[in-house]
Amino acid sequence: MFKELLISMHPKRWLKNTFMFAALVFGMKLTIPDLIVRSGLAFICLCLLSSASYLVNDLVDTERDKLHPAKRDRPLAAGRLDRSVALGAAIVLASVSLVLAFVVDVRFGVVASLFLTVEIAYSLLLTNYVILDVLAIAAAFILRVTSGSVVAGATTFSPWLYVCGSFLALFLALCKRRHELIVLGEVAPRHRKVLADYDSTLLGQMISVVTSCTVIAYSLYTFWGSHVPENKSMMLTIPFVLYGILRYLLLIQSGGLPGTPEEILIKDPPLLIGDLLWGVSVLAILYLF
């Protein structure tokens, strides 16, 4: 049963919560052990909170998931996990992690509560409204970044972090919709009502808007942001970001790939290498120069 519960908590999606380390890395706090521990704790809180919301989501969508080619194997849809157990687990997870969050930092507690609210509101309601659905996903990402920034004891507000983070989040959310539309094809609206409101050209337009915004925001950050070295060497990381974004676009567009967009993100070797190189060069430039 614990195994089924763990599966329903969608551990793969916890990857998204790594967004909260952005403030730690880009705020030059990665060398302070105390802050690393606090951020680690906060990360666990966010993972448990999002697990609670995934359980709620699967509980709400059980009937629809039974019709979906891949989702019908989920523990709840397949009947391997009891509904009451799932509900109980969701409540326990949410309360325990919220208490923990308030213990770590009161401000983080507030942000974490907001995060849970947005996630649940998305599952129950916002997922059915065109545009608002992707904005809600992006809002959750921003709250992750905010959590990290609060926990890392940031005293100044870094607009670049939020602007780049939000556009990237919107980019990922819209790509997810596009992927669903391509993979599910004609029957897409049966699985996700809101997909009836999107079409491929519309998504294409929205994606090109957020793609350009992400690229330009990141480029400007590399030479105008705070904490970037005087010699502008941060600009060296632009090509990796460009490659990552374009590669992901290509993978989503070609559509034939198995798995969810989250899986593509970690399973495509060239993308992975590009991301790693980006990560290494960011760390080197910020902390060695």
Place this chain on the structure above:
Amino acid sequence: MIFGVFKQLLITMRPKQWTKNVFIFTALLFDLKLLDPTYVLKTVLAAVLFCILSGCVYIINDLTDLEEDRQHPIKRNRPLASGKLTRSAAIGAATVLPLCTLCLSFLLDPHFGLIALAYFLLQLLYSFGLKNLVIIDVLIIATGFVLRVAAGSVIVEAERFSPWLYVCMTLLALFLGFGKRRNELVLLDADALQHRRVLREYSPQLLDEMIALVASSFVIAYSLYTFSAENLPANKAMMLTIPFIIYDIFRYLYLIHQKNMGGSPEEILIRDAPFVASNLCWGATVLAVLYLF
């Protein structure tokens, strides 16, 4: 009788299109002059003058297109084409009104007078030829919007009005302009093609690329404005308005693509409930951030 003439004249002046002139209030709002009665009054006056000027352009436009309009299934019901408004009355109005309005504009503020004159001439040029030149047509529409913003900015003697807002305005106007062309093109029948020759030069793909280009530029320019313009609250609270702008742009794209709206921005501006709600939230947030923080 005289009342009837005025009514027909007013219809010819297309009051619905006047909503575009709200952009004259941009500077009043963003330069924090909204609480100064003198500037409010002057700006309202300026907006009225702009409404009359743009109305005159429509009268002149209808006068020149008279014969064509008579053949058009819908346009033949226009006051001039249907004969409900006599030609001489229209010509009279088209001469007297612009002269009076421009004189008043110069009296109000010489700089404003110059901008009003430029606006009027530009609109005439548009009606008499530039609307047939591909790309230039949309650029002229955008220039019209920038002149409205500039007019508002001179009226309030703006000191802190940001160049960012001009950039945003231009891009937004281009977005609306290309959106309008796309809508016209999609809903096109052979008849419409005759009436707006320039549409033959555009294709939906080309327009989509242009729309994506100006939409992204607008979103990024607005985002940068919210945290890098001078004279905004130091706590960057203005960034809270970005989500509404993103929602608006996406909603507009959605209406263009899925609902085939977009032909008349002025109608979307008042008819689409989510769009209106988001705009109100945006406005309220901007006011709160600028005036309360």
